Amino acid sequence: MNLRIFGWSYGVTVVSLVIAFLYGGWQALILCTILGILEISLSFDNAVVNATILERMSEFWQKIFLTIGIFIAVFGMRLVFPLVIVAVTAGLNPVESLTLALEQRPESDPTSYAALLDEAYPQIAAFGGMFLFMLFLDWMFTDRDVKWLQPIERFLSRIGQIERISIVLAVLALVLLAEFLAEDPAIVLLSGSLGLITYLGVQGLGQFFEQAGHAQMQEEAAADGSGGPTQLAKATGKAGFFLFLYLEVLDAAFSFDGVIGAFAITPDPIIIALGLGLIGAMFVRSLTVFLVRKGTLADYVYLEHGAHWAIGALAVILLVGIGYHVNEILTGLIGVAFIGAALLSSILRNRRLEAQGIDTHKTADELAAK
Template sequence: MTAPANHSATRIFAASGIISLAAIVVAYFYGGWKAAGLTLILGILEITLSFDNAVVNAKVLERMSERWQQIFLTVGIVIAVFGMRLVFPLLVVVLTAHMSPGNAITLAFQKLPISDHESYAYKLHEAHPQIAAFGGMFLLLLFLDWLFEEREITWLTWLERPLARIGKLDALSVIIAGVLLFVIGQTVAADPGKVLAAGVLGIVSYLAVNGLGGLFENFEESQEEEFERKAHGGPSEIAKAVGKAGFFLFLYLEVLDASFSFDGVIGAFAITPDPIIIALGLGLIGALFVRSLTVYLVRKGTLNDYVYLEHGAHWAIGALALILLITIKWEVNEVVTGLVGLVLIGAAFVSSLMRNRREAAEGEPVQEIDVRV
């Protein structure tokens, strides 16, 4: 089991490395050494900011067949590169600046200073409060739903256990998110109407996407029961179930990935306003490596071996959500965002190592004991 997983992981990272080198070469021919350097910097920025994304995605991806994992790594990367890194910023400028798509594309390729009020980067920066409200609400609900869920294994037991008991109140996550959005809109938002509308859209989007997950689970259970009743149903019924279930999870992962990408996409324009360099750095290098890491975590079984990684990733999501909401009014350096996530996930990894060593010394099953940190 281990050798094939390692071989598969090596192949995935090798492909990521080759494509990343190709992206840097393309950037060099596009704009010289400066463009190549900026592309590499943006790639590293994306990987640093999105490690928690990879861990959370891995928990979903491990429920998908290998075929859908490959679709996530191939078709999904096209969506990540062209959808989030090219089309999304253009769409934001079109909607917020009230200009035609053609004018937005023309503006994107004009070499105007970032401080110029007519520049593409400036207009995208002006739309940041709405983007932060949407992404912040989406990720906050993702974190709160996880936080209020009862689990057998807990990391910060002194905090997670009481919150899980409080979470038995129906729709508590939505209530907290809605109240927080209202307070932000009435106190710190320069344009409360736009921020509130974007935040509500983020909440609705999360509920819709989360509903897809529930639809998938109900569909999968009904198909399994049907197959058990019809022993001669044949492999086509199983294939159909996996196909539809995989499609739902694929959609869920794409929306989740988009939400994680907001801070990286906006932060990239502080480094360069060139959409081509952003697509090469954030997309072909950063996003591809993050997706490769996601598949690697699944096939290596890392999340099963280091059980607190998922906890650390979700706490990092909560921190990222709050940072996004803070940036509605105040600037937060991307380095701070990346470090917060790395520290939380690093602490979870160290706690997992300590737990595994303790369980190995005691000779008890790893999955049955909680550790208080």
């Protein structure tokens, strides 16, 4: 792999493991390593989706996401967010929540940080699950020239012709899950509704400003006689800002399962911050940069499909988690399986096209009929 892209991740990994060893010896080092591997395995689909959105952003907003955005991902979602959740659900202030986390009480203790966070899981799962479920449905209901699992994706694209069908199905799923799985249906309905509203709000604003920015570029090009932009406009200004917000919320939704699952390995917030936050988040950043700079998504056209199927699986696991615990290793393996299968399918497709003398670097539209 390119050292320029992954160099920081390797460096941060070494530093994090050294800190873990100094903090808690060999046990802390092993736990930190396990958490890093867990987060990376859970985040392949996250990196693929990040790359697809990042390609639509201007270079300025790409840099903002890859610097400030990653800082938020590391310290916001992997460290601060669990503290806030515990503080809110347990009626504590932030200082008390942090103190409770550092006490490292065993999860069997109902007053422990890990137990309180686990108790809040239904609300977290409802919010994150609905956000990811909407993302999955909207993507699958859009008719695309290139289809991976053709019979299924063709069927879903036909259903998508029904206006607002994704919202209808998402709300129906939320109501049924709250009724049959939740101990407190009202809390789950509220959290799930907030997840749905967050998705619609951020997605809608991002699309609005992106379209407005593209229209402005066309007007400017027409005014100077250039005849219009020669390529798809990159999101700048407000459009770039809302795509940035969308990516941050998306990363938050992806991180829910990893953060909760980490407490099944250790309740120590320092080890979790090192393994999940520093090591995991940095590798997500590097994988995202690698996919964008190497044009991997264009070369392996089914990767985006595999990532969204993995998102759908993660959404279902989160929503089922409202009533039943699903092992985090299974969650990671499902994501890796979808990405791996999509990558293999892309490689086989490219070889088939090359054998036919067809340029695999042509656009998807040009190859759709092949």
